[in-house]
Amino acid sequence: MGGSTPSGLVATGDPSERAINAAAKVSPAVVSIINEQLFGFGLGGQKLEGDDAKEGEGILREAGVGSGVIIKKKDGKAYIVTNYHVVAGAQKVRAVLTNGEIREASVVGEDQITDLAVLAIDDKGIDTVAEVGDSSALRKAEFVMAIGNPLGLGESITMGVVSVIEEVVPVSLNQNGVIDWEQEVIRVDAAINQGNSGGPLIDLNGRVVGINSMKIADFGVESIGYAIPINKAMPVLEELMAQGFVSRPYLGVYTLDLQQYWRQQDMGDLGDLFGEDPEGWLGEEEGSGSGAEDSEGAAEQGKDGEEPDGGEGEAGGTSSDLKLPDNVLAGVIVLEAVGPALKAGLQFNDVIVDFDGHAIGTTMELRKYLYSKKKIGDSIEISYYRDGELKKTKLKLGESVAEE
Missing domain, CATH: 2.40.10.10 (Trypsin-like serine proteases)
Incomplete structure (x- = not known):
């Protein structure tokens, strides 16, 4: 006697066969x-x-x-x-x-x-182009596969499920321990290892739904990998193919978080006490503090092309006699001003605390405000401290350009 599918459920066939066909389609x-x-x-x-x-x-x-x-x-x-x-x-x-x-x-x-x-x-001899899917249609527990070249061993396919559809992961763009950006990702439990970075995450229809990019590699952590949603990636990729870079509002400041500066100053006092630089922290790049590591072994995602530098850990270049009111505990120190910021009068050791009435306490908040709230050519009012005095200036945001 034949069976029937319970009401409300859809028969989808053998998942293993779908996986085999999907992998063969994309590989x-x-x-x-x-x-x-x-x-x-x-x-x-x-x-x-x-x-x-x-x-x-x-x-x-x-x-x-x-x-x-x-x-x-x-x-x-x-x-x-x-x-x-x-x-x-x-x-x-x-x-x-x-x-x-x-x-x-x-x-x-x-x-x-x-x-x-x-x-x-x-493109000679290239017969297969991957089909781009829709990452917004993903569901929790949906089967997905990561295809790539782990450890340089050649093509490998791993399978798992979507653990979290949308997750925000803090990252250190310059791998200096400063959390200066947040990446929106898909979390999966398919194994992603060194060498998998850049490969496709595909669904069982053989469509690319993400670009594998990171994993958590802390001791005791298993099967937590991340992929960039293809819907988030495609506008960026189209712009890269069209002009070689992504246009964003450009302020023109090299920065250091005030909190990081105070932390390094405290470590300097500790170094004086012990007669040495404890753990090599003074003026050096700190170890990764993001907790999320890419599959090349670190959470680094590179230099911010909009702010010429987004917190490089260069506290050694910042004056030790920074003057601020006692109640100012967060802000962004200007290490160097170029472009629009220089024209507006911003200088070394100015401490930015506000954009258009919105508090700015870190480089990440600075970037997020610029990229999500502003457009190229918009004006912006900046509140900052110089020699302990609160000042304001306005400027017109420029456009980021490709680096030489």
């Missing part, structure tokens, strides 16, 4: 990414890397691996999506196709804030 569009950087030796035989090696002789060597997925073909090029941190610092980027062929790739555009980048390769 030909998945590539491995090789980040090659210049390594050399300077005077005295010391090892030089990246920009330091450019001045002398050196050789290109593999500095990191990641993954990517082809989402578009146009005018003889195939466009690959990956993470910014996968290609950061690369002198040369190569893409490895599923048939093992290695092709040189060019960086079309990259964006550190969203941790996204677009590469291009010759």
Whole structure:
């Protein structure tokens, strides 16, 4: 006697068969990414890397691996999506196709804030382009798969479920322990390991619903991975393909959080007490404090292209005689002003505390206000302290441009 489907439920077929078909559909569009950087030796035989090696002789060597997925073909090029941190610092980027062929790739555009980048390769022989899905249609407990190149071992597929549809994860863009941005992500329990970064998260229909980017790698934590929702990624990717960078309102300040400054000053007092720099904190970059690590091993997402620097941990460059009223406990110290900020009169050691009547206590709040509340060309009123006196200035926000 035949069975029947209970009222209200939809028969979807064998999930394993759907997974096999979905993986087969997308896999030909998945590539491995090789980040090659210049390594050399300077005077005295010391090892030089990246920009330091450019001045002398050196050789290109593999500095990191990641993954990517082809989402578009146009005018003889195939466009690959990956993470910014996968290609950061690369002198040369190569893409490895599923048939093992290695092709040189060019960086079309990259964006550190969203941790996204677009590469291009010759489209000869590229027959499969991944279908872009709808991340807003995802449901809790829905099966998803992460495809990529973990540990450089070649293509791998892991499966899990959507744990959280929308989660906000604090990150340190410059990997200096300062939480200066928040990334909206999908949380999954599919295994995401080093090398999976930049690869696609797909649903059982074989559609890309996310770009795998981070995991929590703390001791005792298992199966907590994150992917950038494809609906959030696509507007950025389209802009990167069109102009190579993302246009955002531009203020023009290098900054340091006041709270971080006070913390480093306190550690300086402790260093005086013990006659040394405790744990190497004075004027140095601190260890990651975000708790969320990308699958290349850190929560770094790169330099903010809008604020020329978003809290680099350069307290050593800030005057130790900062003058503020006793009740001012939060704000953003200006380490350097350029562009619109310089024209408006902002200077070294000014402490920004307010935008348009909204309190600004951290670099993250500064960025979030600019990017969510303002547009290029808008005016903004800035309240700041200089030598203990509250001042105000107005300026017109500029437009971010691609870095040389």
